[in-house]
Amino acid sequence: MKEKKLQTKDLIMAGVFAVLYVALICIMASLTGMFIPVYLILPLIAGIVLGPVYTLYISKVPKMGAVLILSVLAGFVMSASSIVVLLYVVVLGVIAQIILTKTNYSTSGIRISYIIFACATEGPFLSLFFAREGFLNTCAQYYGQEYADKIDAVTPIWVLFVQIAIALIGGFIGGRIGMGMNAKHFKKAGIA
Amino acid sequence: MFNDFSFQGEGFIKIDPRTKMIIFILCSIAALRESRTLFQGLLFFFTFALLINGKQFIFAIKMLILYGVMIGIDLLVMMFCLPEALMILLMGIRVFRMFLPVMMAFAIIIKTTRVSEFLAAFDKMHVPEEITIPFSVMFRFFPTIGEEWDNIQNAMKFRGFALTFKNIITRPAFVYECSIVPLLSDTVLIADELSAASLCRGLGANTKRTSLVEVRMGVFDYMLIGFAIWLNIMSYTAY
Known part of the structure; x- marks a missing residue:
């Protein structure tokens, strides 16, 4: 794939796909929000559902910086609870971009980069982790270390790591579905 | 649901978009480190006042009621010595309460700024x-x-x-x-x-584009930023 500068056409495409990305996350969050256990595996579901969005976007705009723009825009909207999320998502975007450039936008390259980028949906949960640290510190100062330890014990931290793991799995499945869908529908329709 | 992301009207006193972004960043830093009730209240009322200034009355009052209910539950649990099981609930409520001002600051950015601004x-x-x-x-x-x-x-x-x-x-x-x-x-x-x-409409033209609206930082903007910085310093020192 030739690496050209991003044209205005590509920038508009980036904006529209960023909307789609964020809107689908909103729809999924509102559908699963009622059931807490399902809500906790949102990274897995989002990874699968957003796969076609990502792969179609990359095959439409295979240029330097395209993933970066998507990560900045999606990160900005997802950072409604804390600015940390934006930084996290942008770092993932940079890694995904490096992978894409190294593999020269091959099919497997797109899939590998999506496995990394799928962790972006973990962002809002990550801010909970930072909040927990601050909360425990204040707790220790106010009610004593014992109380803070007790709270530390009842709120499991390993959930976060499990979520990242299932996000990676979601990214693997989503990338597969996305490339399959590209071949089945979008290439024939002349869109991809 | 999608209307949450669109411009809804200008405020009484116009605030520069840059000020709103700086306040959002400062709020999210301060809110993550702090969970003292008094300090949180201060942060909440700061963003609440900004929402009122932005004429987002319905949203602001919803948030106020939510905040009041959460404080109420907190007090109830604290008064009637808490059983272990309720601790998770209490923790959840408190953590959510920490995020509320940040979400409000974000709503200020989205809802009171025109795209051209x-x-x-x-x-x-x-x-x-x-x-x-x-x-x-x-x-x-x-x-x-x-x-x-x-x-x-x-x-x-x-x-x-x-x-x-x-x-x-x-x-x-x-x-x-x-x-x-x-x-x-x-x-x-x-x-x-x-x-x-x-x-x-000439978006592809390779020239520098000009803008119809002008944004400028006024005295009010610097006051708001100063207050937000003061809140951050407070969260370090006042123990």
Whole structure:
């Protein structure tokens, strides 16, 4: 794939796909929000559902910086609870971009980069982790270390790591579905 | 749901978009480190006042009621010595309470700033065109995508594949393909049309673009930033 500068056409495409990305996350969050256990595996579901969005976007705009723009825009909207999320998502975007450039936008390259980028949906949960640290510190100062330890014990931290793991799995499945869908529908329709 | 991301009206006193962003960042730093009730209250009322200034009355009052209820539960649990099981609930409520001011600061950015103001502010911050153009497209597009989504859902209902609980459980892959493929095709077509329209209006021209609206930092902006910085310093020292 030739690496050209991003044209205005590509920038508009980036904006529209960023909307789609964020809107689908909103729809999924509102559908699963009622059931807490399902809500906790949102990274897995989002990874699968957003796969076609990502792969179609990359095959439409295979240029330097395209993933970066998507990560900045999606990160900005997802950072409604804390600015940390934006930084996290942008770092993932940079890694995904490096992978894409190294593999020269091959099919497997797109899939590998999506496995990394799928962790972006973990962002809002990550801010909970930072909040927990601050909360425990204040707790220790106010009610004593014992109380803070007790709270530390009842709120499991390993959930976060499990979520990242299932996000990676979601990214693997989503990338597969996305490339399959590209071949089945979008290439024939002349869109991809 | 998608209207949450659109401009809704200007405030009493105009605040520079850059000020709003700085306040949002400062608030999210301060809120994550602090959970003392008094300090949180201060942060909450700061963002609450900004929302009132932005004429977001309904949203502001909803948030106020939510905050009041959470404080109420907190007090109740504290008074009637808490059993272990309620501790998780209490923790959840308190953590959510920490995020509330940050969400409000974010709502101020989104709901009280015109897209053209955003662009003017970004221009002054020397943000490259590669970010500003997609950014403006994004905010223009939330309602459109919402409409498309509703139309696709209607068509699916008509054929009996509606996005209901039963369908999601019994045939998830089929329902998923039926909604995502038209959505993606629509999106690509819309993007093509939009880029043709914007090229006609000279977006592709290789010159520096000027802006109709002017953004300027006033005394009020510096006061707000000063207050937000003071809140951050407070959270370090006042123990």
